[in-house]
Amino acid sequence: MSGGILAGMRVIEASAFVAAPLGGMTLAQLGAEVIRIDLPGGGLDYRRWPVTADNTSLFWCGLNKAKRSVCIDFTVPEGRELAMSLIGAPGEDAGMLLTNFPPRGWLSYESLCARRADLIQLTIQGRHDGSSAVDYTVNASVGLPYVTGSNSDAEVVNHVLPAWDLITGQMAATGLLAAERHRRRTGAGQHVKLALEDVALAALGNLGFIAEAQAGQIRERVGNYLFGAFGADFACRDGARVMVVALTLKQWQALQDALDLESEVTELQQRMGLDLSHEGNRFRAREEIAGLVGARIRTRLFEELARSFDEHGVCWSRYQTISQLVASDPACSEINPLFRTIEQHGVGKILTPASPLHFAGQGRLAPLPAPRLGEHTEDVLGEVLGLGSAAIRGLRDRGVIGPALE
């Protein structure tokens, strides 16, 4: 893990599921030493799907790459003592905790500050009042399922991507770095709180959804159309599907050029009395534009269309299934420096992403696998707390730490 831009930083993570583990992994993949503490046997996310045929979680492996894994039974006092010592261990680059466990009891900021007064603790919680919520419940409550899909769909359409978790995880990384910068300048640590629901509400506000609703405008459900400009999906003659976008004027011109649509568009503008060089008018006329674009695209074979779109600088892409993406898109292969195929314990060789952040001055850290559960228990207790092998053996015999790995 040497050489990353965050080399030297140490973060203790007590977490499960997506947001907090992703926040920790974001730092780990930039070179920080991230030590995830779990109960012996694993946390609530240790078997989360997708899983392999023998029930190894691809999800867990994916979200805990490049971390160290320590198993401590923090349901017993001696285990809590150990965990608190790890969290409060000295070092100007240490003293950081990332958690989505309730900040109560031994995990309260007050208890932990008794170990280290300048501790930075970042707690991810469900809602701003500390009550619980998960990505799927937050998403239902913020309204997007009512505007996803077409009117012929089910009343509500859930998302598949846990977007709120992913955003929250990144924001946790930002929060820890901001707090660490402040501590370096002032010496002061603090408790940072971040609520999943607040992340979603802020996103709705930032994108204008809240102001729009306050003004009494109802966001329509527009299927696969892009809101506010022109974008839609089309099928080629051979059945291949493409997403076509004309957000900017340049993209709109490129699309007309590629499909030789200038005269039809001129006629459409006159007929509708709309200047389609304004993005909002392209949204108003989306069905009519889609009629023109679709009539052209369905006469063309995909390869031919792709060549023409690329030549003209059209903003577009092909719809692919996940299997197609993985099987045949060069961007999802080692041709893309993001990826390396690595050996993941319990899984085998898998194509694995590094951090998408490429720091040219450092080079890209190759992705590392997720640890085996408890793989680093002894090393970490020795290195961070100075425990010798006799003390560690005693802890293991008493069941305070996880068993040794075979």
Place this chain on the structure above:
Amino acid sequence: MSGGILAGMRVIEASAFVAAPLGGMTLAQLGAEVIRIDLPGGGLDYRRWPVTADNTSLFWCGLNKAKRSVCIDFTVPEGRELAMSLIGAPGEDAGMLLTNFPPRGWLSYESLCARRADLIQLTIQGRHDGSSAVDYTVNASVGLPYVTGSNSDAEVVNHVLPAWDLITGQMAATGLLAAERHRRRTGAGQHVKLALEDVALAALGNLGFIAEAQAGQIRERVGNYLFGAFGADFACRDGARVMVVALTLKQWQALQDALDLESEVTELQQRMGLDLSHEGNRFRAREEIAGLVGARIRTRLFEELARSFDEHGVCWSRYQTISQLVASDPACSEINPLFRTIEQHGVGKILTPASPLHFAGQGRLAPLPAPRLGEHTEDVLGEVLGLGSAAIRGLRDRGVIGPALE
């Protein structure tokens, strides 16, 4: 902007649309001085929908809060010179550029480094090879539209939330802070690159989608069911819709208790030969479980159900439209410390989110409005470059900077 955790940091932003402006705003809402440079008349996103009746962009206002706005005509040499001087201005907390413009010509890292050798430039690009892409084209190519919605839906279902943009924006903030930490320790700046498509591909890898596909498993399209455990949507007797989740064993027990389902579940387990205490088996038996849960829920009124769910600690939420959320959910009101109602120039009073990151040691910075376009041109040229009013008047007369605001 004083008092935020990033107070003192200065970032120049040359950007448009979502990811880069959001990255800058994330820092601005934590107290950094973020100076967005636009062409006089505004950038490509200045009229992005949603808009007010008089065409003020709620989107632009939402993504540029708490920033300073400077208008410079960087299509002419004198304007480029000014912009480069701003980017390269001295100060240990300055010398940071965030952009999603192509890093060519005057915006190349090499050109800018001639002004300031330790510059940190973070460039957001579409794809890893520097080619362009937008959220909507990236989303089509990574496969999620094929697994969203139900089988009766259109072949592909696009997302409404530009999730990749939002994640990329947060990651840009993380990247700038990480690079700044490194510079402070070593003196070295660098060019950081972040591709929207890589962010999406990394997310698919991190969540296990890529490994799953490599193992030959096909992710099914499962409508509103949560993947890998139990979660689904249901309608109450009065038509209110709820999302119910039983991801953990505790949530699964709470759901059975709240709906008095223990004996039906026992019978179901025996009939199917599945131990439903395993989350994966709850996914396998999702339709049968939904049958039992749905039969109970459709006999209950929403208020009654909500009370019972809360008493038993069920993980659930109500589906709300965006209008309902804004009109009646206390979480989307000033009761939630995330929000304040503020005056936004060109819009009026709107409920506005601060940063979801709450740094207890600093208190929460109240949200600030977006600037008027070019509002800070003169102040910034004076403060950062030391230009006097005669020099500024000359620039304005020559059209190098935007006109004075009325």
